Amino acid sequence: MLKLNTYENILLDVQAGIATLTINRPKSMNALNTATLTDIGAALDVIKANADTIKVVIITGAGPKAFVAGADIAEMHDMNSLAAAELSKTAHATFGRIENLSQLTIAAVNGYCLGGGLELAASCDIRVVSDRAKFGQPEVTLGIVPGFGGTQRLTRLVGRGKAKEMIAMGTMVDAQEAYRIGIAEEIATPDELMAKVDKIAQTVMKNGLIAVGMAKYVIDRAADLPLDTAIDFETQMWAQTFATADQTEGMTAFLEKRPAAFPGK
């Protein structure tokens, strides 16, 4: 049984192979301050160290209103440039660790997903969103640019024109629009959101998880390479999966007409 710490600004729960990390500052719309980023980092240490038992990671926000309504504006108000750079670097390091987890990560977007919140969701592999959720990068309305990856990860999701439009306008789009432009992979009613996320997690967990991890690695790492280099990268990953017991089990199970029981090695 995994022993979990308690944190001031997040909740970390691990049940049956799924880790759920909940940003837990509902009175501040789950805004991300430095302490919350530190807590997320500590939770990532646990998730990484227990990759043999934690197979899928879900990130969500506490309460009915917000996933995360951005970086904490009260904390940022009096910051100078040096402190702002430090905060941005801390967030980049933390979100980079989320992006590089071997497990599939799902953002369960239960409400406002703004600024640093959209940047957090964009660092996850998949975004499943409530039909009440609202999305935006409102930084320019505060006189700053997105600083937790928004100019880059949002652009990679929606393309340059749409990213520039969203960032320059600073307004919100609804869940249907987020789905249409490629921010959201799935939409659910608020009541059905976590069930939908769980269904995806359960389906993924039945598969060879080394292969899932390698697939997300090659998708992320090769996406910006020239196509021939990227294809070569895929060949290397593909070949490596033939060195795993999961490959033997997956193909044997198919030929024996039974479900695979992947050993995860």
Ligand code: CO8
């Ligand atoms: N930071 C701090 N507190 C917040 C934040 C936030 N981002 N968002 C909401 N809160 C607080 C409010 O101040 C309020 O506190 P209180 O009850 O003490 O007055 C409480 O949460 C509830 O908020 P509202 O009363 O405003 O609730 P509404 O339902 O009326 O509105 C909104 C909800 C629309 C989400 C509204 O709160 C809002 O617009 N929030 C700010 C959204 C925003 O601008 N986010 C972007 C922040 S900047 C950012 O994320 C940049 C990241 C990169 C930074 C680089 C660092 C150097």
